[in-house]
Amino acid sequence: RKEVEQDPGPFNVPEGATVAFNCTYSNSASQSFFWYRQDCRKEPKLLMSVYSSGNEDGRFTAQLNRASQYISLLIRDSKLSDSATYLCVVNPTFGSTLGRLYFGRGTQLTVWP
Amino acid sequence: DAGVIQSPRHEVTEMGQEVTLRCKPISGHNSLFWYRQTMMRGLELLIYFNNNVPIDDSGMPEDRFSAKMPNASFSTLKIQPSEPRDSAVYFCASSREAGGVEQYFGPGTRLTVT
Numbered sequence: 282r283k284e285v286e287q288d289p290g291p292f293n294v295p296e297g298a299t300v301a302f303n304c305t306y307s308n309s310a311s312q313s314f315f316w317y318r319q320d321c322r323k324e325p326k327l328l329m330s331v332y333s334s335g336n337e338d339g340r341f342t343a344q345l346n347r348a349s350q351y352i353s354l355l356i357r358d359s360k361l362s363d364s365a366t367y368l369c370v371v372n373p374t375f376g377s378t379l380g381r382l383y384f385g386r387g388t389q390l391t392v393w394p
Numbered sequence: 395d396a397g398v399i400q401s402p403r404h405e406v407t408e409m410g411q412e413v414t415l416r417c418k419p420i421s422g423h424n425s426l427f428w429y430r431q432t433m434m435r436g437l438e439l440l441i442y443f444n445n446n447v448p449i450d451d452s453g454m455p456e457d458r459f460s461a462k463m464p465n466a467s468f469s470t471l472k473i474q475p476s477e478p479r480d481s482a483v484y485f486c487a488s489s490r491e492a493g494g495v496e497q498y499f500g501p502g503t504r505l506t507v508t
Binding site: 381386387 | 427436442450485495497500501502
């Protein structure tokens with residue numbers, strides 16, 4: 282079983298729509314969680330960290346459900362510039378894997394005018 | 395501040411040739427990571443270093459791949475001999491410390507082996 286599983290999409294939504302991505306992780310001891318964004322033919326960049334209490338950054342809201350080992354990202358009022366691939370990332374802080382991040386395959390989003 | 399620097403940005407080589415990819419991490423960062431990204435397999439960690447010491451190389455596909463970090467400001471990933479299935483984008487990333495902190499990625503090296 283993969284460490285991080287995501288729905289690959291693609292998600293195609295009109296401008297202004299609300300879209301949600303989900304992700305599950307296999308290691309219940311995982312401690313740190315992130316969403317990264319990757320534009321076409323570019324490197325991944327941190328979008329936001331995910332905290333246990335949930336957190337919001339403008340139009341973006343991230344939620345963590347430890348009981349279900351589930352992470353979500355909600356984008357409200359989608360913009361054309363939100364078109365990208367969104368990577369769910371988990372850091373299981375134990376043993377020799379200390380320091381490494383596990384990346385999901387990514388969910389592709391296209392926002393159309 | 396300069397970000398993570400990688401060279402070359404593009405490399406086209408013939409099967410059997412040696413390929414060396416280079417990375418300069420962000421100054422002051424103690425951890426360095428090499429990733430490979432393909433459509434089929436997504437982003438895979440190959441190896442990572444902490445304070446110039448290799449910590450986890452379990453992702454290195456086979457003996458044809460080797461990585462070094464002779465000092466805090468430079469790392470190489472070498473493939474010898476290269477094969478067509480090595481074609482991918484290779485990313486280097488660095489972070490301030492090991493363990494659950496933001497990793498900053500370089501622009502990647504797009505490798506094509508014919």
